[in-house]
């Protein structure tokens with residue numbers, strides 16, 4: 001994969017390529033990877049926008065498939081050079097059962113690794129998560145930490161547990177011999193909370209604010225800081241890692257990298273207001289309007305209601321004990337490991353990331369703009 005000016009020869013496969021992050025990776029690969037001959041997009045649900053990509057010079061192959069089905073993954077992967085495994089069940093609201101989350105995130109990842117070995121695919125980039133580290137169940141802050149910062153990573157929620165297990169599988173697979181005898185080279189990227197065009201929670205908060213007459217009510221102290229990263233920069237990191245893995249296998253193989261950029265550290269609510277206030281929403285209150293003990297009570301009540309109503313209806317509110325704990329725990333990253341190892345620099349500045357996200361909110365259906 002060394003000569004970037006060659007005739008395009010490479011075949012990439014992106015699992016979860018129709019998701020929020022996956023779509024950005026797919027579109028950016030087509031723009032930024034000149035060596036690409038074929039791009040396979042593997043997803044449980046294929047999106048209609050894939051059709052428009054098929055008109056370009058790179059062959060785009062849409063594959064409807066399930067990562068929990070080993071034979072489907074292996075069939076899709078046969079003949080590919082690089083796999084970017086971003087498919088996953090992102091669920092901290094109780095929409096899916098712990099068993100399903102484990103099956104998709106852990107068994108699905110094992111299937112991708114096995115398929116690499118079986119088909120001789122040598123390079124695997126895995127989208128992990130900051131939640132592999134924390135915030136932990138004790139609510140310990142992680143302040144401007146990097147990949148080597150000691151932190152007690154203890155999880156109880158099915159989503160971070162599944163991401164931690166899957167990341168371990170990926171890292172342990174580094175060096176395993178694939179079909180043909182060459183070693184598998186793996187790497188895991190850990191985004192902090194991603195934002196940008198297509199972000200579901202920002203969309204939900206925007207509509208919630210519109211329902212409340214353009215107001216959102218502060219629940220989290222402004223002093224709690226979260227690391228956030230623009231989706232375009234996360235996609236860019238995936239593309240760079242995939243590109244550099246061959247040349248720098250000894251350095252990068254089996255490594256983890258936080259995904260970061262120049263987005264400011266703010267509370268989850270204050271950060272989202274960076275996009276929502278230019279769209280007409282206001283965050284009411286300089287301090288949380290309800291005391292923490294009452295929020296905890298409401299979160300516990302929501303969890304109880306979810307459990308009681310489960311046989312009848314899926315009740316999945318934003319506020320639950322886990323999201324409240326996350327939103328109340330400082331978790332910020334400050335590192336330059338990606339720059340040192342593979343020359344990463346954010347492709348989008350904070351101003352650009354913000355402008356793009358605001359524009360996306362303003363063009364949403366039912367928008368006040």
Ligand SMILES: NC(=O)c1ccc[n+]([C@@H]2O[C@H](COP(=O)([O-])OP(=O)(O)OC[C@H]3O[C@@H](n4cnc5c(N)ncnc54)[C@H](O)[C@@H]3O)[C@@H](O)[C@H]2O)c1
Pocket residue numbers: 015016017018019020021022042043044045065066067068086087088089090104108127128129130163190191192193194195
């Ligand atoms: N959104 C974030 O803030 C964030 C932060 C850190 C890490 N991540 C990780 O990034 C990845 C992508 O997250 P996202 O926010 O784009 O989520 P998303 O839900 O928008 O995308 C996930 C995609 O995976 C697909 N998928 C789910 N189950 C599948 C299966 N069984 N087989 C094949 N495809 C399946 C979905 O259809 C979807 O298109 C996930 O692995 C997630 O854990 C997300």
Ligand SMILES: C[C@@H](CO)CCC[C@@H](C)[C@H]1CC[C@H]2[C@@H]3[C@H](O)C=C4C[C@@H](O)CC[C@]4(C)[C@H]3CC[C@]12C
Pocket residue numbers: 090092129130131192193194201219220268269318319322323324326327
């Ligand atoms: C109590 C509410 C009052 O407004 C605020 C709730 C906010 C929560 C819904 C979000 C706070 C932190 C978010 C998570 C974080 O950004 C990191 C994540 C990692 C990623 O792998 C998946 C998404 C998420 C878990 C993200 C989900 C939403 C929050 C819990």
